[in-house]
Amino acid sequence: MDDLDFVxxxxxxxxxxxxxxxxxxxxRMVPSxxxxxxxxxxxxxxxxxCVPGVRHCVRCQSERE
Structure with missing residues (x-):
């Protein structure tokens, strides 16, 4: 890696x-x-x-991912 790549x-x-x-x-500005x-x-x-602005439960979020 040269200097340009680093930059x-x-x-x-x-x-x-x-x-x-x-x-x-x-x-954080959107209420959970x-x-x-x-x-x-x-x-x-x-x-x-823990998850600012959360819209899904753990199960639904896991399915979405």
Missing amino acids: VNQQARAEQQFIDAQALTRA ATHCVECGCAIPPARRE
Whole structure:
């Protein structure tokens, strides 16, 4: 890897960190759902705190992934 490759990789990492930070900020601005938008099951408070802006229960999110 030469110097240019190193700089390009550093820039790509910095851009991805910026995108990730913006996504997390937007997610924190959207209140978490109390019930899953797909199945209607209650989303536990601990999940709502750990995953800002969560919209799906663990089961439905696992199926989506």
